[in-house]
Amino acid sequence: MLACAATYRVFKSAAGAQSAESDPLHSWNDGPAKQAITKFVQTTTDQSSSSYVPHEERIATFDQDGTLWVEHPVYTQVIYCLDRVPVVVKEKAELAKVEPFKTVLSGDHEAIAKLTMADLLKIVAAAITGMSVEDYTTEIKKWLDTAKDSRWKRPYTELTYLPMIELLKYLRANGYRTYIVTGGGQDFVRVYAEEVYGIPPEQVVGTSVGISYGYDKNGRPFLTREPELLLNDDNAGKPEGIHLMIGRRPYAAFGNSIGDRQMLEYTKAGDGARLAMLVSHDDAQREYAYGPAQGLPDTKVGTFTQELYDEAKKGWLDCHQHEE
Amino acid sequence: MLACAATYRVFKSAAGAQSAESDPLHSWNDGPAKQAITKFVQTTTDQSSSSYVPHEERIATFDQDGTLWVEHPVYTQVIYCLDRVPVVVKEKAELAKVEPFKTVLSGDHEAIAKLTMADLLKIVAAAITGMSVEDYTTEIKKWLDTAKDSRWKRPYTELTYLPMIELLKYLRANGYRTYIVTGGGQDFVRVYAEEVYGIPPEQVVGTSVGISYGYDKNGRPFLTREPELLLNDDNAGKPEGIHLMIGRRPYAAFGNSIGDRQMLEYTKAGDGARLAMLVSHDDAQREYAYGPAQGLPDTKVGTFTQELYDEAKKGWLDCHQHEE
16 A cells, blocks of 8 residues: 655645535645545455455554644643743742743743753653643643744644644544554643544543552542653654554554654554655745755754655655555 | 442342343342442433533443453463463473472462462563564464363353443443453453453553564564563552543443552542442352452452442442532
């Protein structure tokens, strides 16, 4: 079965999209990417095909950041964590004088942009652990209702890719269960995944902190988010997380960066028809142009995404016809 | 909503069960346990009820050993591991001279029965890790096809409780998704859960070892089971595992021992109508009589199950009426 690299060039302009509402993938141009998708779906859902996939095994997994919604210039979850710093400092006043919290509170954008990964991890740990799972959910909901992206002036939950939303719906309409498999926080994405993507909490696989069961002063049980990493759902952690949470190998997988490589490989290594695709970012007007499609480094993953893209072009994600 | 302790006394004899095939719970006597179940289902699926639960939130979780199938005199998974010892020793000859493998190979039932928990863990680690997830699944399937319980002379997969199978089906017929939440091995139970209980792999939450992604000599990716505990899905690990794997609080939960306590508490602590039930083993003819219902100690969990049973009787799992 075909498995090709998709690029933003395959997506029609918004005006063009209006003209073909009857097509479930009407934002996609009629190129090899769209053809690969429709051929995959036809082959795997046709009972007379030797590549037929029973309903219960129809699993499709999607990376989120950069695959379903915008990840530039900063992961949305990192922005959430930075925005949480004033609240964190209110609860723990001593942090106001300590780095990296001091820099974040200064509001100095240049200094904030220079924070190291170690600094960010300290902020993330303080912002997303040490609270009940309910409180965490409530805080994210509140933030999503008010926070806006600085370039697009819209809520983050509106910064999704229409063609990918169409693809989610098209696969579901054909009996596929769609999962998010994200390097981002599992419980973060769960807050909005149902509303934004139509993906329920139990179909979100992501990076997870430890959760501990305990009782409040009234003896009522509750779950606390602990400052320890339980699952790192990126790179090799993606197929590992898929096995843990789903227990089935996907038939289709979609990503955009080196962190998705193992998920795509694992998907393609299964028997029968499998589809593995890369989203490439080449539209500076309607989104951002970055990474290998532009000959530009991916600021997050350096040259590794280039390597993945080159492999896809060479045939690593190329046509793979099931022996019939 | 009612939440009561069920005992085997509530299950009709096989002869009685034949007479009411139109009743989805026809193996259950018309006692408080059955009434609690049907009332719970009616209340939570009636759109005009203030306790109505939307389809997507209808989650019911079931312990497996001693709740869905027989756990006496030894957990089936432990028997599998003991049966695997000759194969393990064939691959690693040096183990034949080392305890506890030496004792298992001796076939001396009395000596085997005296193995400590530490001994069993060594056997389990050798029997279920250090292989690919596919090989593990294949071995279990082969074993289940041939192994038989020594008392009942039947395959282990036939030693399920008919009333509980009826309950699984009844809940599913009413829109509930049924999950297994087991202290046993997640990948072990996944092998047969779909065929035996109608529960797909992604709805089995269990104790899990670490899984690592790698490549074979042909560059084909595969997942290896590592000798490290990733999730201990018993006691507090049950609600923690439920949060990780499902991300929703169950509306109904079923267990039989102290290892299920936190899952039952967590379920009952949610808003609205919740059902939490204990299976108690008091039928020595058709199964085994053990634990608190018999005034006998539960050989696996000592006096703790007695404590849970007493609490259930006192009202810990008693009537809980949602304020309407």
